Structure formats: C-alpha cells, structure tokens
Amino acid sequence: MLELRPNCECCDRDLPPDTTEARICTYECTFCANCADAVLKGRCPNCGGDLVQRPRRPPERLARHPASTRRVLKSAGCPTHS
Numbered sequence: 001m002l003e004l005r006p007n008c009e010c011c012d013r014d015l016p017p018d019t020t021e022a023r024i025c026t027y028e029c030t031f032c033a034n035c036a037d038a039v040l041k042g043r044c045p046n047c048g049g050d051l052v053q054r055p056r057r058p059p060e061r062l063a064r065h066p067a068s069t070r071r072v073l074k075s076a077g078c079p080t081h082s
C-alpha cells in the first residue's frame with residue numbers, strides 16, 4: 001500500500017493525499033509536479049526512475065488507511081538538470 005507521503009522531497013511543499021500535484025517513482029520518492037517537471041525533468045534523483053502522478057486514495061479508504069505523516073526532505077535540495 002502506498003504511504004502517500006505528505007511533502008515534496010525537493011521544496012518541502014505540502015502534498016495532501018487528495019492532490020493531483022504529487023509525483024512518485026517506483027520506490028515512492030515523492031515530489032510536487034513543479035519540481036518533478038521543471039527541476040527533475042521527470043526523473044527521480046534517487047533511483048533514476050520515471051516520476052508519474054501519484055494515485056489518490058478514496059476518502060472512505062483514507063479513514064481506514066491514513067496517509068503517512070513522515071516528511072522526507074533532501075538536505076541538499078534537488079539537483080538541477082540541463
């Protein structure tokens with residue numbers, strides 16, 4: 001089950017579980033759409049995998065399986081790609 005992490009690893013923007021602005025890789029590294037597209041060019045800086053839109057969990061399922069509250073942030077920020 002996806003953790004639904006609460007923030008962008010690059011800029012620390014809040015990413016609520018119902019947002020369409022979250023992007024993840026297969027390891028569930030999580031980024032906002034702006035960082036994923038403009039900064040990372042669609043590639044995860046951790047594993048090199050594709051960043052895709054994170055699925056949303058239906059509200060009735062969130063009550064039973066809540067989103068994670070553990071924030072992950074890259075201490076050095078995200079690398080920029082040319």
